[in-house]
Amino acid sequence: MYQNVLFDLDDTLLDFQAGQQAGITKILQSQGVQDIERGLAAFKQINQHVWQQIEQGADRQPLFDQRFNDLFAQFDKQVDGLALQQWYAKMEAANYHTMPDAHAILQQLSNNGVHIYAASNGETGMQQQRLRGAGLLNYFDAVFISEELGVAKPDPRFFEQIITTCPVLTCKNTVMVGDSWQSDVRGAQNAGLDCIWITPNDQVPSAKFDHQIKIAHDLKQAVQLILK
Incomplete structure (x- = not known):
């Protein structure tokens, strides 16, 4: 049994995709785009x-401020990309959708004495607000964004800073849980941490696995591996 668990947030505990789709749909409609499916697919690729x-070290804000200009250029539309980004950020911060069983599994871990930490890429204030709005914040011993x-997953320094900040965390008693092969799994492994990869679609890369990587199809299976 692991004593500590680091949880990714978006699409692991928080249903980021549900909120993103609703927000982008509103923005597309506001600019008169008829083919919403095409717009959603285009934004997903751009994002x-x-x-x-960002994961390679680029400054996030200029990229965020430009992405809606890039999106609507595909529809031959000129827009105020900065204003749309600010609108989207407000909708994103109010996305309180959770993944199925998120509350139940966090409570189960807490009841078993497991210490819970958030380890997510993103903006600190926004992620804190989303956790609070979703009613999950009180489950966490600490939140690391x-x-x-100052560094993003999959850079191993992201995980190393967390371990340095919390001396009770070690590579032997801590596991990372997330849905991203590159950011969560590879990042944690490169930092010497065990990882549980949540992959509901069985999309397993053709890569060599070792003892540090375990696979779960959902949060319930992930909890079984944590408490095993």
């Missing part, structure tokens, strides 16, 4: 590229 750059740490 993935943005986060790849990339903006505050």
